[in-house]
Amino acid sequence: QVQLVESGGGLVQAGGSLRLSCAASGRTFSDYAVGWFRQPPGKEREFVAAISRTGEPTYYADSVKGRFTIHRDNAKNTVYLQMNSLKPEDTGAYYCAAESAIWYPTRASRYDYWGQGTQVTVSS
Secondary structure, three states: OEEEEEEOOEEEEOOOOEEEEEEEEEOOHHHOEEEEEEEOOOOOOEEEEEEOOOOOOEEEOOOOOOOEEEEEEHHHOEEEEEEOOOOHHHOEEEEEEEEOOOOOOOOHHHOOEEOOOEEEEEEO
């Protein structure tokens, strides 16, 4: 098993930036593909970005392409989500998730392990 802890959320003005971190402990982190998902207030959880075990390929939701970047440092057991040009619609609870078997990057149901989430609030 792997345990995931997100950090880096907070309150930021529109146009600002945040970097989220997903720190893993437990099994070998490089065994896992990792995804970021978010849940806006009153809405369902949605896919944001994902990264393979080796760092390539990566996947992004259309709504964040060109603004968000996902990368990983397996030596530090951490995946990062750099978020630039933030918009109010990016507000929500952000979760990282890990999967070690067959990987469907955008499907939340296919991830076995989840963190507790970190809140991102973007003010207009």
